[in-house]
Amino acid sequence: MAYELIASEIDKNKTRFIERLREAVEIPSVSAEAAYRNEVFRMTDWTQANMEKLGIKCRQIENGIEDRPDGSKLRLPPILFGHLGEDKSKKTLLVYGHLDVQPADIHDGWNTEPFKLIEIDGKLFGRGSSDDKGPVIAWLNAIETMQALNIEIPVNIKFVFEGMEESGSTGLDEILEQHKEEFLADVDWTCISDNYWLGKEKPCLTYGLRGLCYYAVEISAPKQDLHSGVYGGTIYEPMNDLVWILSRLTDLKGNILVDGINELVAPLTEDELKLYDQIEFDVEAYKQDVGVKTLTVDDKKKVLMNRWRYPTLSIHGIEGAFHGPGAKTVIPAKVVGKLSIRIVPNMEPEQTDALVVAFLNKLWKERGSPNKFRAIPFHSGRPWVADFNHPHYQAGARALEKVYGVKPDFTREGGSIPVTLTFQNLTGKSVMLLPIGACDDMAHSQNEKINVFNYIEGTKALAAYLLELAHI
Amino acid sequence: MAYELIASEIDKNKTRFIERLREAVEIPSVSAEAAYRNEVFRMTDWTQANMEKLGIKCRQIENGIEDRPDGSKLRLPPILFGHLGEDKSKKTLLVYGHLDVQPADIHDGWNTEPFKLIEIDGKLFGRGSSDDKGPVIAWLNAIETMQALNIEIPVNIKFVFEGMEESGSTGLDEILEQHKEEFLADVDWTCISDNYWLGKEKPCLTYGLRGLCYYAVEISAPKQDLHSGVYGGTIYEPMNDLVWILSRLTDLKGNILVDGINELVAPLTEDELKLYDQIEFDVEAYKQDVGVKTLTVDDKKKVLMNRWRYPTLSIHGIEGAFHGPGAKTVIPAKVVGKLSIRIVPNMEPEQTDALVVAFLNKLWKERGSPNKFRAIPFHSGRPWVADFNHPHYQAGARALEKVYGVKPDFTREGGSIPVTLTFQNLTGKSVMLLPIGACDDMAHSQNEKINVFNYIEGTKALAAYLLELAHI
Ligand SMILES: [Zn+2]
Ligand SMILES: [Zn+2]
Ligand SMILES: [Zn+2]
Ligand SMILES: [Zn+2]
Structure with missing residues (x-):
């Protein structure tokens, strides 16, 4: 019953949640460009203010000075730590996200102003809408909704939000290492929403990176x-x-x-092989997206295995x-x-x-x-692979099925998200990637967007996941 | 006897000839840079004035407008035609040279001001000193000397001096083609002094280009x-x-x-093979200049043949x-x-x-x-190869032996000088490359120079060559 209440409340607040994302997209927090560096600080402060409204205790960890390739020096954005709930009887979830975005210029082929959130046909265009401001704000929306409905969040939540992810996460590993015995000591699971569904329709949980x-x-x-x-x-x-x-x-x-x-x-295990059977992946659409007629392998499973x-x-x-x-x-x-x-x-x-x-x-x-x-x-x-049979993944899968009415695919990705391995090494606990955006969100490219559907259902998915964590 | 008189007169005028080269080097006639384009016109006028003092009839052939890569337009320097002697009983020599130079900037690693002529240890440093102002002025020095001594020049001489050689000789082929039946109609031989000796000591005549x-x-x-x-x-x-x-x-x-x-x-002919025997070429010095320990072939003849x-x-x-x-x-x-x-x-x-x-x-x-x-x-x-047994080459060889006391090498070069082929095609007559500079003159590089020895003996060589043309 709790989930249904939450879902309906999220639907009611759809417009307000989109306005919240709009505010964030309008802060051009490009970490790579010196001229925008102040905006990353502004984005960090904006996020902290929104977190504090929810009672999340925040602190900014200084990240020192960056030596720029041109010889100049630039202050690095602080890492934003947050902490909601200190109930010793509850387990603790760590949430990671990033507040900076890729560069964007309307002259590069954007159809709309990149630092405005423009809704067209159910799509919210704007830099960072999907990578990674949408997911970060979806966490806050989910928590706000549960608090508004007086539904208890069954876990303590810690947050690590950084502002240099698109520029190599400068300083992050060192700061996390320094807080291993303190802030990270009691983490039971880590959840990161900073990647994408394999397709446009079906949700997934990602358990491996090359x-x-x-x-x-x-x-x-x-x-x-x-x-x-x-x-x-x-x-x-x-x-x-x-x-x-x-x-x-x-x-x-x-x-x-x-x-x-x-x-x-x-070696390929039986267990792993079975996963590939169920995965929804359209080889023809993939070829068309890439623009080639022939792949080196043509069977769906082989294509995915070669990538992952x-x-x-x-x-x-x-x-x-x-x-x-x-x-x-x-x-x-x-x-x-x-x-x-x-x-x-x-x-x-x-x-x-x-x-x-x-x-x-x-x-x-x-x-x-x-x-x-x-x-x-x-x-x-190093590559990263998690145990997709871990109860943490099962909880994630139940949450996604509740929201989308379908069992999620268990996917890997061919690229790297180095912080994943950092969290796994420092906490020694299960790390899971829970994406909410679709494969065609165009992160890092012109005309980045998040679908209204993905943003709103994603907010529900994160709330459902929080609820499911009670049952591990 | 005529040659000895000329040689001694040239030695007497050494300082004056160096001053003439100095004047030319001080005109920064860089054809590639729009900012210097006017200097190419100045250099053309300077050359014409010096030619007219010798009674050479000059005319400047308009070369139209250049479309620059940046979209702007720039007037092209005219081609300078000259004509000395109209004696129907004499044969006619065509001389080609270029008045423009490569770009040069003291900050690129020049030890001296590139557009000043600076003498150090018998070397005259300065942009264009060797490529190709030195050789062009050596022709004028040679003619002036013969005139001063009342020694008859046994041939009519025509001159083609251009100002765009370092920028692809824009327009030259078209203008020469247009003057094929007129200015070029009675040419019996062409001589070009715009390449280099194979080494630093021994003169050569060049009969082939790839x-x-x-x-x-x-x-x-x-x-x-x-x-x-x-x-x-x-x-x-x-x-x-x-x-x-x-x-x-x-x-x-x-x-x-x-x-x-x-x-x-x-196929390699016996005749050609014999040439290679005599050529003075130090494979070890070549390796050292290039900076490698091993060549694909190690025998002198094979090295030269592979290059030529x-x-x-x-x-x-x-x-x-x-x-x-x-x-x-x-x-x-x-x-x-x-x-x-x-x-x-x-x-x-x-x-x-x-x-x-x-x-x-x-x-x-x-x-x-x-x-x-x-x-x-x-x-x-196309590649270009001339008949090195032609009387024209024999005349050139006799002239060089007279000046340097040694039979010249017959060389080819591995690169291209396209105008060589143009003259051969338009005149249908023998074209010869008669370099006066040494292999280490650093044309196109920092610290371009011509040795005083090469400049002065080169002036003698051109005069000796003019004398020898009487005997063909
Ligand atoms: Zn991201
Ligand atoms: Zn990204
Ligand atoms: Zn040249
Ligand atoms: Zn040159």
């Missing part, structure tokens, strides 16, 4: 770039070596040829070679190939780096070029 | 760049296809694998991929590989294009990728 290992392959010889007319024919050209090396890392279909990599991948649970290798480009339009007849003296591998359990970055560097060195020996060669591991991030 | 065929290999698939985390593992990535294709065009040593290309190359008389293929870079420093995890949607082949006799650009495009298409078929593929010939220029 990690990343990035590499540079540097080949050099002459002291400086050479004129191909004057020197061509006598020099071992580094570009020729580089394309030879890069062409030997994958086969036509992208299968990784690096010795030992595929052997590291965790198998490693993939991509060549991103070459530094140091001619890259402009038109024609230039240079022999580049030093070229650096950039590639990365999306890693999955049980690939550890250290293992992966060792295998990749060994393979690249083996190839180089086989090549027999007299040029200088270096295989350089750049940075890496 | 041509160029430039290609783009375009591979595309998705509508737009993709996130490698989200899409990696399902897409046939265009970069993977491109490095595969590019890696199959040459072997380790740069030998071209394109079917049919090597069969087009003119065999085709070579270079991969210049990739457009559309990530090319910056740092790490970016993009799957580029459309990538364009850029490559070129330096072509030699008897490769015709049309034949070469057909073979390259057919080979690329064959490779693509073999690859079996579903992506979109286009092999695009960009632009091309």
Whole structure:
């Protein structure tokens, strides 16, 4: 009965909740651009004020000074901690979200002013509407609704809202680490709403993300770039070596040829395989979205597994070679190939780096070029996979079924959300991604939006999830 | 006896000739930069005034208006035609040179003001000192000296001096074509002094230049760049296809694998082979200049032949991929590989294009990728080779031996000087390159210089050459 009351109350407050999101979108809290940095502080204060109205105790944790690429210094937005309820008999949920947004400019192809919330055909357009202001405010809407109806929130809730997520979450890990024994000590579960449904209709819970290992392959010889007319024919050209090396890392279909990599991948379990059967995913629509007629695999399960649970290798480009339009007849003296591998359990970055560097060195020996060669591991991030059979996920699934009338898909994603792993490591507890936006919300792109349906039903979903946490 | 008189008179006038070059270098006639365009006009007028003092009849041929890349319009410098002697009983020499220079800025690493002529240790530093103001003025010095000594110049001389050479010789070919039946009709030989000795000590005559065929290999698939985390593992990535294709065009040593290309190359004749024996060329110094320990071929003859008389293929870079420093995890949607082949006799650009495009298409078929593929010939220029046994070259060789006491090397160059081919085609007569500068003059680079020795002995060489033309 509690849920039905809440759902109906949320519907009644729809207009007010949209107005609340409008206020937030009108604060252009772009973390990447120095000119907007003050707006991230404003957005943090605005959020704190809205949280305090709900009785959430807030504090801003100073995050120090950022050294900008141009040599200037800029104050970093504080991390906003919040705390609702201190009932020792209740368990504690940690909620994470981010208050900053991607840059946006109407001249980049936006159909509406990016920092206004414009409703068209049930869609609320505006930067941050879906990533991640909509979800953050949905939490506040859900709590406000339960308080208004005097429905007890069955858990204590802690909040971590940051303002630098779109710029690499500068300082966040350090601050969380410092508060591991304090603020984070009693957390029982973490819930993050900062990703997307697999499609446009069916909700999901996300239990896995791939990690990343990035590499540079540097080949050099002459002291400086050479004129191909004057020197061509006598020099071992580094570009020729580089394309030879890069062409030997994958086969036509992208299968990784690096010795030992595929052997590291965790075997597919029966349990996991079953999940894929039920997942709603339209391969044809996917192809159409991407704009290709053929995929390297064509069966729904294989497409999803290749995106989520198998490693993939991509060549991103070459530094140091001619890259402009038109024609230039240079022999580049030093070229650096950039590639990365999306890693999955049980690939550890250290293992992966060792295998990749060994393979690249083996190839180089086989090549027999007299040029200088270096295989350089750049940075890496571990993959994350949670136990989707954990009661926490079951509670999430029950909540979503209640709201949407359908069992959610259990999904993974191919990219990374590093903070997920941070929370899992620091709390040692279950972390769950509970997205409320649809796959076509265009986060990071022009014309970002959240559907009114997703925003309002998402608010219900978060409330339903809070209720379900009572039963774990 | 005539030569000895001339040589001694030139030595006496050394200071004055250097002052003349100084005046020219102080006119910053940079053709590429709009702000300096007026200086190219000034340099043209300065040259005309100096020519007219010698009785050379001059006229400036209007060259119209240039559409600049930024959309603005700029008047092109006129082509300066000159004519000395109209004796029907004499043959006619055509002399080409250019009055414009490369850009130069002291902040780019010049040790001296680029638009001042500064003498240090027998070297005259300054932009254009060697490319090509020194050689142009050496012609005038030589003529002035012969006139002062009342030594008859045994040929009529025509001059073509342009002001856009460093910017692609805009308009020159059209103007020369228009004057084919008139100004160019009675030309018997063409001499160009706008290249360099092979080394620092020994003079040379240059009888060949390679041509160029430039290609783009375009591979595309998705509508737009993709996130490698989200899409990696399902897409046939265009970069993977491109490095595969590019890696199959040459072997380790740069030998071209394109079917049919090597069969087009003119066979090496006994005569030509003999030339290489005598050429003074230090392979070790070449390696050191380039900064490599190993060349694809190590014998002097092979090094020179690979630079001059065999085709070579270079991969210049990739457009559309990530090319910056740092790490970016993009799957580029459309990538364009850029490559070129330096072509030699008897490769015709049309034949070469057909073979390259057919080979690329064959490779693509073999690859079996579903992506979109286009092999695009960009632009091309024919190679040029003259008959080094022609009496014109023998006259040049005798002149150089007289001045330097050593038989000159007969060289080719690996790059292109397109106007060479234009003169050969329009006059149908022998064209010869007679450089006076040393290999380390740093044309187009910081700290361009001409040695006092090269400038003064070069003036003698041009006079000796004029005398020798009487004996053909
Ligand atoms: Zn986000
Ligand atoms: Zn984002
Ligand atoms: Zn030149
Ligand atoms: Zn030049």
